[in-house]
Amino acid sequence: MLHHLPHRTRTALVRFFAEARRRRAGGEVVVGHHNSNHILPLGQPLAYLLGMGSGQVRAKFRVPFETIEVVPRIWRESEVLRAVSDRLGDVPRCLADFGEWSLHAYVPGHSLAEEASGKPVGEERMAALADFFARLAGMPPDDFPQLPDDWPRGDDSRGFLHRLARFTEQRVHQDNRPRFGRLFDCVGVPADAVSRFLRTVPDPARRPFVLLHTDVHRANVVVTPTSDGERLTVLDWELSLYGDPLHDLATHLVRMDYDESERKLMTELWAEAMRRSGRADLTVGLDPDLDTYLGYEYVQSVFPDVMRAALALPAEPLPEDVERAADRVRRALCRAWEPLRMPGEPESRPALVRALRLWHADDGARRSATAKPTGRRVSRPGTGRVESCPDADRPRGIDWTSGLRRDPDPQPGPDRETSIGVAESL
Numbered sequence: 001m002l003h004h005l006p007h008r009t010r011t012a013l014v015r016f017f018a019e020a021r022r023r024r025a026g027g028e029v030v031v032g033h034h035n036s037n038h039i040l041p042l043g044q045p046l047a048y049l050l051g052m053g054s055g056q057v058r059a060k061f062r063v064p065f066e067t068i069e070v071v072p073r074i075w076r077e078s079e080v081l082r083a084v085s086d087r088l089g090d091v092p093r094c095l096a097d098f099g100e101w102s103l104h105a106y107v108p109g110h111s112l113a114e115e116a117s118g119k120p121v122g123e124e125r126m127a128a129l130a131d132f133f134a135r136l137a138g139m140p141p142d143d144f145p146q147l148p149d150d151w152p153r154g155d156d157s158r159g160f161l162h163r164l165a166r167f168t169e170q171r172v173h174q175d176n177r178p179r180f181g182r183l184f185d186c187v188g189v190p191a192d193a194v195s196r197f198l199r200t201v202p203d204p205a206r207r208p209f210v211l212l213h214t215d216v217h218r219a220n221v222v223v224t225p226t227s228d229g230e231r232l233t234v235l236d237w238e239l240s241l242y243g244d245p246l247h248d249l250a251t252h253l254v255r256m257d258y259d260e261s262e263r264k265l266m267t268e269l270w271a272e273a274m275r276r277s278g279r280a281d282l283t284v285g286l287d288p289d290l291d292t293y294l295g296y297e298y299v300q301s302v303f304p305d306v307m308r309a310a311l312a313l314p315a316e317p318l319p320e321d322v323e324r325a326a327d328r329v330r331r332a333l334c335r336a337w338e339p340l341r342m343p344g345e346p347e348s349r350p351a352l353v354r355a356l357r358l359w360h361a362d363d364g365a366r367r368s369a370t371a372k373p374t375g376r377r378v379s380r381p382g383t384g385r386v387e388s389c390p391d392a393d394r395p396r397g398i399d400w401t402s403g404l405r406r407d408p409d410p411q412p413g414p415d416r417e418t419s420i421g422v423a424e425s426l
Helices: 007-022 044-050 077-084 123-137 157-187 193-200 245-255 260-276 286-311 319-337 349-370
Strands: 028-031 035-041 058-064 094-097 102-105 210-212 221-226 229-234 241-243
Touching: 007 035, 007 044, 007 058, 007 094, 077 094, 123 210, 123 229, 123 245, 123 260, 157 193, 157 241, 157 245, 157 286, 157 349, 193 286, 210 245, 241 245, 245 260, 245 286, 260 286, 286 319, 286 349, 319 349
Parallel strands: none
Antiparallel strands: 028 035, 035 058, 058 102, 094 102, 210 241, 221 229
């Protein structure tokens, strides 16, 4: 009977029952930097409308937070999932996109981040991830969503790197200087960090552009047991880009927190998977250019890491809170110090503690003096409560007004983060 419903009627019914379900108590709330994910059974009416087998099938009700953009986003996540879901079986699927929030199917299992801290990923899993990158590189460009007019194309790796760097300088550094500029200066982040880095590295070799995930880390890889072993599912596609594949490899190596031997092995497995799939052209200039993209990842992450450390401080921080934030800042500085060709050593822990305390006091006074009621609900660090913000997390230039975007697909698609119950503001 479903196919007899007019499209607008079906869309309205899906939204009505999904909204009602999303507001129910209970279930699991999984929180990350950008979204809150409420995991609940669909319920029979919604399951029927979506063509699912049972109302007990769990789904993820995904609502964005109001947040600061720290990496470029050029597409809606649902657009990317629609493009890749038919060709890659081990990716999440979007059941419905309502514009201000979306509904995703759910896959049972656990993320790699939930395993023992520091536990090696293992060669078998790393080989599976390398194969994932190779299959992603094989996606036909005609399947991708439309690119922004000013986005680099073809094999312009230099243009791609400089486009990333320009975003970091303009949208992450300069746009946040009114609130965080004094903190950046006090902890020792060079005012010309981005341009300084670009001056120290050679232009990368030309490599054909492919679809990039850009955020394959332990919390975004779900392990599901199967009859003959396990399946890895890669999730959270909102940061996907089109560009140089070495950028994807670099972000993976850094964010997976591999040790040195694992990094080397993963790089070898990645190159082998590309050659085996007939994409040896993507490995041109691998060693020097991977170093360049690793350096960029360390440099660009200084700004969000400093801001997140500062924003994570509670209203009345204890000494250990500030020391923990200082350690986080110093780790970011130490990783970026060599790519920035900075002399000496980063600021000491006591100096970083003083800088964070000063910023926290000044920022609290400023917010108290300028606070105005807005009627908007946002996530608040340290409250233990997650609230929705329907206007939040909007990359510029993306259409957020559309309703139900695609026909439902019963294939699962999770999205998990490691932080439970409390959202970060960045």
